[in-house]
Amino acid sequence: MKLIPSMGRQAGDFLTYILLPLCCVFLPYELGDSMIRKIARLGCLLNARSTAALALARRYVIVDDEDGWRARWRLTELLEARDLWFSTLGRGKVLARSVRQVGMPETGNGLVLIGMHWGPSMLVLQLFRDAGHAPRFVYRKARPETWRSTPFHYFYTRLMVAHIRRICTGRDITVPGARRELQEARGEPGSPVILLDAPTTQEGRSIKVMVGNLEAEFNRDGPELLVAGKWRCVLYSLGMDHSGARVLRCSELFEPGSVEQLMQRFAVLMSRHLEQDSAQWRLWHAADQLFRNSPMPLPGSNTVS
Numbered sequence: 001m002k003l004i005p006s007m008g009r010q011a012g013d014f015l016t017y018i019l020l021p022l023c024c025v026f027l028p029y030e031l032g033d034s035m036i037r038k039i040a041r042l043g044c045l046l047n048a049r050s051t052a053a054l055a056l057a058r059r060y061v062i063v064d065d066e067d068g069w070r071a072r073w074r075l076t077e078l079l080e081a082r083d084l085w086f087s088t089l090g091r092g093k094v095l096a097r098s099v100r101q102v103g104m105p106e107t108g109n110g111l112v113l114i115g116m117h118w119g120p121s122m123l124v125l126q127l128f129r130d131a132g133h134a135p136r137f138v139y140r141k142a143r144p145e146t147w148r149s150t151p152f153h154y155f156y157t158r159l160m161v162a163h164i165r166r167i168c169t170g171r172d173i174t175v176p177g178a179r180r181e182l183q184e185a186r187g188e189p190g191s192p193v194i195l196l197d198a199p200t201t202q203e204g205r206s207i208k209v210m211v212g213n214l215e216a217e218f219n220r221d222g223p224e225l226l227v228a229g230k231w232r233c234v235l236y237s238l239g240m241d242h243s244g245a246r247v248l249r250c251s252e253l254f255e256p257g258s259v260e261q262l263m264q265r266f267a268v269l270m271s272r273h274l275e276q277d278s279a280q281w282r283l284w285h286a287a288d289q290l291f292r293n294s295p296m297p298l299p300g301s302n303t304v305s
Contacts, residue, residue: 006149013152016045016078021085029094036082037244040075050074053284060214060291061278061298072279076240079120081156088163092126099127103250105234107132110186111253112231116197116270117282119239120246122160125167125193127238127248134190137164138173138182138222140198179225186229194222196266199289209263212271212298214291223259230255233262235269239280274298 020039024032039045050070054063063069086095104127105111113128113135115121128135142161147154164172171190173181185192200206200219207220226233235251251269256262274281275298283290 009150010152012045012049013150013156017081017156018152020045020078021082024082025085025089025091029091032082036078037075040078041071043070043074046074046077049077056284056287057278057281059297060287061274063278069279072240072277075244076120076280076282079240080122083120083123084156084160084163087123087126087167088159092123095123096126096130099123099238099246099248101127101248101250103252104131104248105133105250105253107191108232109189110230110232111191111234112226113191113193113234113236113250114266115193115195115236115238116266116273117195118237118273119280119282121238122163123246124236124238124248125164128191128193129167134169134171135193136168136171136173136185136190137193138175138178138195139164140175179221182222182225183229186231194226196222196263197270197283197290199283199286207259207263208292209260209267211267211291212275214298216267216270216290217292218263218266218290220259220263223256223262227256227259227262235266237269237273239273239277271298 020036024036027035043050047070050073053073054066054070057063057069083095086092105113111133113133115124125135125137139161142154142157144154146157173185173192182192196218198219200217202219202221205220206217207223208215208217210216232253232255234253236249238246238248241247254265256265278298
């Protein structure tokens with residue numbers, strides 16, 4: 001009985017993360033994009049996973065249109081996989097042309113780009129690179145033991161790491177062990193790209209901030225380094241608007257005076273996005289580790305402005 005769910009998971013991973021995006025690479029862009037959106041709408045792939053994500057999300061946000069929410073969650077996942085294969089196989093420029101950019105900052109030393117696990121956003125590293133920021137993405141290493149249980153998804157993860165290393169010209173920064181590299185990066189060319197919405201993994205090294213009505217517990221190590229190093233910060237998000245088109249939005253530059261100030265500004269960004277379109281958040285599977293003692297769900301909708 002255990003073999004059947006396992007085989008179903010492997011088949012789903014193969015179709016979602018390998019076969020479908022590869023087919024799109026060899027199709028005209030508009031045709032492949034239309035096919036992915038139809039598959040997401042019909043729930044041909046990732047249907048069970050989108051239902052599981054919705055069940056988790058409803059503990060924290062109000063969802064009015066559950067079918068629309070699930071379809072948008074599936075579309076986010078499918079577009080992320082498509083984008084990775086496009087970029088890997090040399091079609092990244094056609095994707096970049098489809099993104100509307102708002103507020104891209106000027107390049108300069110001491111700049112850090114701060115985002116969250118939001119939308120189909122793997123393309124953002126290419127956009128930052130093309131704008132001259134020489135991105136240095138900070139990310140957690142994949143666990144090699146997962147290849148036994150989810151080999152196709154593990155292969156996809158390794159492909160993603162290879163893409164990150166290529167875009168960052170080998171100057172990516174991995175966790176754990178990022179503290180020294182981030183400190184050294186302050187005096188080097190390039191801009192670290194950090195996602196601050198991952199749950200804390202160290203006991204006693206967290207900071208609690210309200211994300212709307214929700215109490216969230218974030219890791220304070222990264223923010224402390226940014227404040228101590230007097231980094232100039234830009235908050236960004238790359239996601240889908242109400243029409244499904246991609247938009248990269250960057251905030252104005254600011255230099256936070258404290259960890260609390262930085263995280264409060266980040267919490268405003270996160271709260272706004274969760275209220276606008278919670279289906280695009282990529283970490284609902286880890287929400288219980290991030291949101292603590294949060295009885296009142298955020299108001300929410302299924303479209304973004």
